[in-house]
Amino acid sequence: MPNLSLKPTNKPVKAYYEALEQYAKLGVVHEGAVQTAFQQLLESCGRQFKWTLVPQYAIKRPQKQPIRMDGALVDDYNLARAYWEAKDIKDDLKKEIPKKFAAGYPKDNIIFQRPDRAILYQDGKLVMDEDITKPQGLVDVVRQFFEYRPPAIEQWERAVEEFGSRVKEHATALLELIRDQEKKNKKFIDAFADFLLLCRQSINPNLSEAAVEEMLIQHLLTERIFRSVFNNPDFAQRNIIAVEIEKVINALTSKSFSRSHFLNKLDRFYGAIEETAATIDDYAQKQDFLNRIYERFFQGFSVKVADTHGIVYTPQPIVSFMVKSVEEILQREFGKSLIDKGVHILDPFVGTGNFIIRVMREIAGIQKSALPYKYEHELHCNEVMLLPYYIAAMNIEHEYFEQAGEYKTFEGICLVDTFEDQAVQQLNLFSPANMKRVERQRQSNIFVIMGNPPYNVGQLNENDNNKNRRYTTKDKTGIDDVVSATYAKASKATNKNALSDPYVKAIRWASDRISEEGIIAFVTNNSFIEQIAFDGMRQQLEKDFDKIYVFDLGGNVRKNPKLSGTTHNVFGIQVGVSVNIFVKHRKESD
Structure with missing residues (x-):
């Protein structure tokens, strides 16, 4: 589990209390002002995890106006990891929190905060209710806030760490298989030759065999992601390009090669993508998530193609x-x-x-x-x-x-x-x-x-x-x-x-x-x-x-x-x- 490096004597903590003290001297107590001190603390801590604090974060609701939260910490896959709702010193958090949950606020890793107090919910349960006028209490609740990982996210983080090297391994193994079949599988040899000709006629007359081999590998490694995450099971049968590629893949698998058996070592990664995508209700965010997967796929597998294009x-x-x-x-x-x-x-x-x-x-x-x-x-x-x-x-x-x-x-x-x-x-x-x-x-x-x-x-x-x-x-x-x-x-x-x-x-x-x-x-x-x-x-x-x-x-x-x-x-x-x-x-x- 990743750890947040934060101590009561650290600069971001001192800056938080100094800002509140300055507001108090000026007699400023309203939420719009005092919340900035905590926002800056969250932003500082978020940088350790490469998370971005998005102010006024919107959560869509069916047939209703979106919820506007004071902030959400978002990772570079555009996944919200933590939520923050600020109140001023006069607000009664015990009364405000049930109202927010009734309105549809998330219950997974959300912190309700006012200058003297922070209440943290994780996995739908109250886990901390801290006096944050003391630096140690502030550090304890913020650390718990940043270090929490629900099981799906924990699995996702582990899968992402392994993904780059696994993709390279599988891509290399697929390439070896394709080149082996090009020598002895007549059905595949003919299908590949037809497909290569079509690619050269449509994309680039100088297209190399290696580039077309790469297209087959891309298709094999990613078709399940598109089919499952987009909830589009008929994709490979309906998309006119996928149909042509599937003909070549079918010829490739006509001998001893089993697609599902070959890819089962990536099951955990595919499962992590599917499970993570299922947590995203907003389709625009799901699109962005898949764009990031795509970018990382190319960084891990096809750096040269990503670069030239x-x-x-x-x-x-x-x-x-x-x-x-x-x-x-x-x-x-x-x-x-x-x-x-x-x-x-x-x-x-x-x-x-x-x-x-x-x-x-x-x-x-x-x-x-x-x-x-x-x-x-x-x-x-x-x-x-x-x-x-x-x-x-x-x-x-x-x-x-x-x-x-x-x-x-x-x-x-x-x-x-x-x-x-x-x-x-x-x-x-x-x-x-x-x-x-x-x-x-x-x-x-x-x-x-x-x-x-x-x-x-x-x-x-x-x-x-x-x-x-x-x-x-x-x-x-x-x-x-x-x-x-x-x-x-x-x-x-x-x-x-x-x-x-x-x-x-x-x-x-x-x-x-x-x-x-x-x-x-x-x-x-x-x-x-x-x-x-x-x-x-x-x-x-x-x-x-x-x-x-x-x-x-x-x-x-x-x-x-x-x-x-x-x-x-x-x-x-x-x-x-x-x-x-x-x-x-x-x-x-x-």
């Missing part, structure tokens, strides 16, 4: 701001709305679906009856990696179920490389259904493009086997060719390597994709705002768009060593970030 998920406040801003600009500049027919919306780098989900909520909030048509005909997204594609498909489909009250497959998602798609004229994708989706997207008049493109120029070292892919064609229509002919050609910089960053390609691609008019909203690396290498890009953007809004969020840790990626960057990364909205109007003909 820039796997970083956009904080919800930024997603909401961008969606709201697009709606505002649509109305002001075009007299349109996200709900209007004809306003096709595309996220070309969908990740796990956050932007499309937020757009759906915005549409439902404006006019719920507009969502079914928009969902079926005018929402589009692409993903090039298998796992986020799975997660996005299920997240989006579940959001539609939540909003519309019925399950309907999302036809707007494609497993395809956005940059490659525009350069390839004939594709035989995984199935006719997927081909139909890609063709439909190609034929759609996209009016809004939004999302979070990957950005990681650091992977361009020629000596690094992990460098980003270049998209060039003989007729010079590849996205790298277009960047060279526009942004690079207009630049006076000597070193133009930075223009190979995927986020630069994304802006160039989107500028062409919206054609005559529309809006692009991307959250990206902010290096293009003022660095010399991007002078030609800035000139071209000025020509291409009528209005450009750039919200520089700073956070370039490499530029300013005094900054911390953890505390000064919205993504917790090293490079600076900006939210950029580009507006293009149709040019009037002479």
